[in-house]
Amino acid sequence: GAVVSQHPSRVICKSGTSVKIECRSLDFQATTMFWYRQFPKQSLMLMATSNEGSKATYEQGVEKDKFLINHASLTLSTLTVTSAHPEDSSFYICSASRSVGEQFFGPGTRLTVL
Amino acid sequence: AQSVTQLGSHVSVSEGALVLLRCNYSSSVPPYLFWYVQYPNQGLQLLLKYTSAATLVKGINGFEAEFKKSETSFHLTKPSAHMSDAAEYFCAVSGTNAGKSTFGDGTTLTVKP
Numbered sequence: 001g002a003v004v005s006q007h008p009s010r011v012i013c014k015s016g017t018s019v020k021i022e023c024r025s026l027d028f029q030a031t032t033m034f035w036y037r038q039f040p041k042q043s044l045m046l047m048a049t050s051n052e053g054s055k056a057t058y059e060q061g062v063e064k065d066k067f068l069i070n071h072a073s074l075t076l077s078t079l080t081v082t083s084a085h086p087e088d089s090s091f092y093i094c095s096a097s098r099s100v101g102e103q104f105f106g107p108g109t110r111l112t113v114l
Numbered sequence: 115a116q117s118v119t120q121l122g123s124h125v126s127v128s129e130g131a132l133v134l135l136r137c138n139y140s141s142s143v144p145p146y147l148f149w150y151v152q153y154p155n156q157g158l159q160l161l162l163k164y165t166s167a168a169t170l171v172k173g174i175n176g177f178e179a180e181f182k183k184s185e186t187s188f189h190l191t192k193p194s195a196h197m198s199d200a201a202e203y204f205c206a207v208s209g210t211n212a213g214k215s216t217f218g219d220g221t222t223l224t225v226k227p
Contacts, residue, residue: 004157006157032213034214042219042220043204043217043218043219043220044158044204044217046214046215046216049214091155093157093158095158097213102148102160102163103160103215104160105150105157105158105159105160106157107156107157108155108156108157110155
């Protein structure tokens with residue numbers, strides 16, 4: 001149990017386009033989902049925390065208009081990178097948690113912006 | 115405020131040798147502590163967690179960690195390394211069991227045959 005999926009696993013897009021990444025908790029209801037960004041050989045940096053039905057809470061320095069997060073249901077959160085640029089290329093990882101219990105991480109999405 | 119320091123960005127051991135990955139934390143509230151493993155181009159897998167119960171925590175794949183409040187440490191150990199243990203390891207601290215976590219910079223474990 002406690003499986004989190006992400007789609008797509010890899011995406012390549014042109015500069016200026018928008019990319020949507022989905023994060024799903026497959027076998028449990030996630031009251032909270034987290035979005036992280038990871039640069040090569042570096043740690044995870046929390047971008048935002050999202051709770052179902054409410055606005056996401058963004059970490060300092062993260063542009064909320066650029067990284068749109070929607071948590072429409074207890075099993076789905078989406079991250080949209082708007083007007084992507086090469087510097088947005090990164091590994092994006094989501095995690096989901098229940099009211100009690102650890103975070104369960106998705107497999108990650110590799111975004112490459114040309 | 116919370117922070118995590120992982121001492122040693124790279125650790126290399128021989129197969130069969132003891133694995134010791136160091137983690138020190140700071141937290142203004144009683145911490146929850148986690149160790150995760152990450153294989154290339156994959157997400158994170160939880161190895162073990164400390165949630166204020168037993169100070170010696172046993173996890174998957176033969177790993178364990180000991181919470182030492184006096185030393186603010188949560189070092190990860192495994193008695194005998196396997197080749198399959200080669201990966202990136204992250205220590206993380208949270209103020210709650212399901213709240214957001216702060217991650218250390220990670221330690222790359224290399225296992226030599």
